[in-house]
Structure formats: C-alpha cells, structure tokens
Amino acid sequence: AQSVTQPDIHITVSEGASLELRCNYSYGATPYLFWYVQSPGQGLQLLLKYFSGDTLVQGIKGFEAEFKRSQSSFNLRKPSVHWSDAAEYFCAVGDRGSTLGRLYFGRGTQLTVWP
C-alpha cells in the first residue's frame, strides 16, 4: 500500500537560512509526487510536482524538490527562507495506476521561521 513518511514534525530555521524538508514514500512503482503548503486558516496550495523526466523539479515561491528513486525520497529545498514561508508542508503520493486521482498524504512538517 502507498504511504508517505515525513520524519520531521516541526522545523525551525532563521530567515535567510537554507531549508530541506524530508519526504520518503512507499509505492510499488514510480509514483506521482507532490508538495503542498498550507498557511494558517487556508487550504492546501500546490508547490510542485513530479511525474517523470528530470528528477529535479522547480516549483513556486523558489522551492525545488529532487526525486531519488534509490532512496524513495522526494525532499523539498529552498536556498534562502523568507518569513512568509512559515507554514505547514505536506508531501503526497498520487496513485499512478488510477484515474481516480487520489492522494496519500504525509502527516506534515510545521515550519517556523525566526527573524
């Protein structure tokens, strides 16, 4: 069965520092992979996605993520964090074999940014 693990529940970084949020997945084949961001009181917004091809994908707000098949990982990175990046981040796996479009979410990582 598909599953997503985000090992860090809460991360704190200083503004301007680099950021890496970890995501590992369990899936029988190459999955569709997503990162979503949720600001307080808001719904989820898509940051970036991986379907196939180049394993380094660029997203909105200066984020990028790298798909590593050998490690079953899809870590999210940003070279310089801004205070407005404070939010909760969710990694998700999409079921490649189905048109249902169901997503399996990790439990989320809460990001705090110190000024």
Next chain:
Amino acid sequence: NAGVTQTPKFRILKIGQSMTLQCAQDMNHNYMYWYRQDPGMGLKLIYYSVGAGITDKGEVPNGYNVSRSTTEDFPLRLELAAPSQTSVYFCAARRGESIAGHYGYTFGSGTRLTVV
C-alpha cells in the same frame, strides 16, 4: 474566480447532533473529494465522487454520508456527531480523467468542526 467554497468555516456541535458541511465548486470539475485533517496525521480521504450521481468511500467513511446531485455541489453529512469527528474538513476538486488532471487539484479553505 471562487474555485472551491466551503461553508461554514467553523462549527461547534454537541454529541449526537447532525450537520451538513457544504462544498461548492465553479470550475465544472467532475472529480471531488472530502478529506479530514487531524493534527500530526496528514489528510485522510473520507469520500469521493467522479461525477454527478456517483460517489464512493475512501479510507475513513464511517459516520459520514455524501451525495452528488449536481456537478457543482458535494455536501458531507455527519449523523450522530461524535468527539472523534472533531477535525478540519477539506473539500477538493480536480479536473479531467487523466493523471495529468493532478495539475488541477484545488482545495477549499476548510471547515473546522468541534464536537463536544
């Protein structure tokens, strides 16, 4: 340009009461979903619909019911509310039938429900 609209934003229910969480989308998307979000647990799929008149259960359907009489609306019904249903509920809509439809996965802003 509303996208997915959920009402109400907040609600407190007493144990045993019932209510309907409303979800409406104006994007003419066929696929709609209800997720619940519990702290530290990510999002779990409650019910989904692939078009008007067609619904099916997700991971955690117990205690809930849905209907889809139109493309636009996908209400979630709670009967006999229980404290375990305290959660944040998100409705989402997705265009198309192909996997590429993942591009169009749009979430509402959520309904925060407390059952006391």
